[in-house]
């Protein structure tokens with residue numbers, strides 16, 4: 024399992040980064056990105072701390088810890104500039120909190136995230152065909168989410184992603200220890216979204232390629 028979307032106590036997660044990474048390793052994860060919620064108020068505070076702890080953990084442990092960020096509920100026009108700022112601060116994986124069915128995420132968030140060329144559009148809800156096609160062209164991965172609520176649109180995202188050739192990745196969006204998934208459970212989430220075990224393997228390869236490109 025590779026998990027490119029998780030939260031620590033630097034936002035609304037329950038665990039210290041080291042705890043989360045350790046638990047992820049014990050759950051069978053080969054790489055985990057720490058992607059706390061951020062806007063312009065806290066981006067510069069979170070990213071350098073995640074960069075530091077990932078550097079320390081990677082020097083000692085086998086699991087790969089990756090510093091990232093999840094731009095969350097920000098005005099869509101700010102997604103591009105804040106993504107750039109996050110990268111300049113050392114975030115390697117830029118996630119945008121997409122237009123999930125269960126939160127009033129500002130309209131145009133999916134669109135602007137894709138246009139900005141972020142790495143992962145998380146839980147994009149009822150994303151349109153045009154946006155999926157654009158995501159393929161811009162190489163923005165679309166997320167199949169294991170998280171309650173956000174996962175309501177997984178079937179839609181999986182269907183359009185497969186049909187139009189956009190890259191899919193499967194993440195947990197973990198906020199607490201119980202949210203982390205073993206590889207077997209992650210496969211069940213993929214099957215539940217109407218995908219096959221071959222698609223699950225492809226998602227894993229997509230995550231691996233993303234890491235190779237960004238890290």
Ligand SMILES: [Zn+2]
Pocket residue numbers: 030035036060198
């Ligand atoms: Zn959260």
Ligand SMILES: [Zn+2]
Pocket residue numbers: 028029030093145196
């Ligand atoms: Zn999240």
